[in-house]
Amino acid sequence: MNIGDIFEEVIKFFGNIETDRIFPYILGIAIFVFSILLAKGISVFLRRSLKDKFDKDSLGVLLKVTYYGIIVMAVILILPIIGMDTSGLLVAGGITGIILGFASQSTVGNLISGLLLMVERPIKIGSKVEIDEVRGFVEDIGLMSTILRNFDGLYIRIPNEKVFTNNIINISANVARRLEYTVGIRYSDDANKAIKIIAKIMEDHPFVLKNPSPDIFVDELGDNSVDILVRAWTPETQWFGTRKELLWVIKSNLEKEGIQIPFPQRVVWYGNEESENNELN
């Protein structure tokens, strides 16, 4: 048998095969192989581009969902090609999807919110935040929920949907934070002198920032006092310590200089009576 004979035999063999029946299977296998390669490629791409934005566990879950999702979609695409009727499957899948959708509405909401939080990153682990009137440190950001440790040391789990849809105040996002006091003095006291005393306290305190400089001024002539507003910037990490320390120092130093912080008072005048003491102190 020479080469020409072998060639003829091969042609004869393939000629006997019904190519119309074989081709869909070949196409199906090709699509399946291609979908695996595509899923792997997309997984690698996602791993590289999202590794800084997601923690390791969450990224692992996301990659697996993407990988198997693409393969499942490919299988659904292949089934009608190889002659299997998927209309029943689709109807059943659709009904199941609706039931599951209703049942897992909040779960899916939390999951999607978790993914969006990881991409947007308004908060980080360790951030000091206020979410839905809960203040604390972020301990963990999971796919379904965010864990806070509040200032009392309590463990608080907030569903991600709530985190995403509520206002988030990230207290530690910026390096500097302003503190504010209103200090009331008597009408008989010298407001300029009080401002100078407070300015000196601000100047001497290490954590009251030199720049932006403190702002101290008479803000309001109140019912019972002249209100001096004190605004000063501190490093965010030192804000609370500085805030709790300064107010008492201001009060003590003002009193040392004879400036009093008045109590609320009311002068009552009787109709036919003339008071000799008609000055508020």
Added chain:
Amino acid sequence: MYGYYKPPLNPLRISKGGINLSIEKENNYLQYKRTCCDSSVEKLLLTEDCGIIINPVEPLKTPKDVTPYLLIDFEKAVFVEPKGVSKIYITFPVDIGIFISGHKNYDLLDVFTLAMQKFTLYGDPGSGIICKYHKSPIYTSIPEEINILSEGIMRLIIINTTDRWEEITKCVFDSHGMKIYFDEKLVSLKANMKLITDNIAETDFVDSGIQKGMKKSLEVYTVAKLPVTLKRFTMEEGF
């Protein structure tokens, strides 16, 4: 005050510039006491004897370790000619580091300061940085009247790479790369400031003293075993 105090230390007593420091025997061990600026520290050293190194260190740890950056505000503005290279001397704050040494090793025992403590913001609250603040006069030669326990002298070379006259009112450094040298009369530092555009400058330190024969200080961040190399800082919020 600065230098190496060899063992045997018992007793070591130093009183200078409002600082009172002592190391005395307590049974078989040593008791370290330091008072300065209304604060006092006592530590028990579980060793029969050790060496003590006292030298100026980077102003990073006092009153709290808040930032590694140091902003020096010039008392008067400096104008630098286009493409000019100028040399000025300014002061910088120092902390005093007490290191314990022995068994071919050393570690930071205590750190305190006589320098004024103040912080400031460089840039805006969102993207800026918190810096230790120091206000310095400008000198054209090495000044003599300096308290070496609270301040050092920095020789600052200003390199203007732009084609314009530039006004400088401040400079910012990353203190991690500070290389402080000292002797009995002077604490010193060499630094460069390169003006790149009208608003951007780059600062770094040079690893040598401004006079011959000065000793190099032990650094706080070397002790902390951080990989510190000579660091550059880019001032992007103006100078």
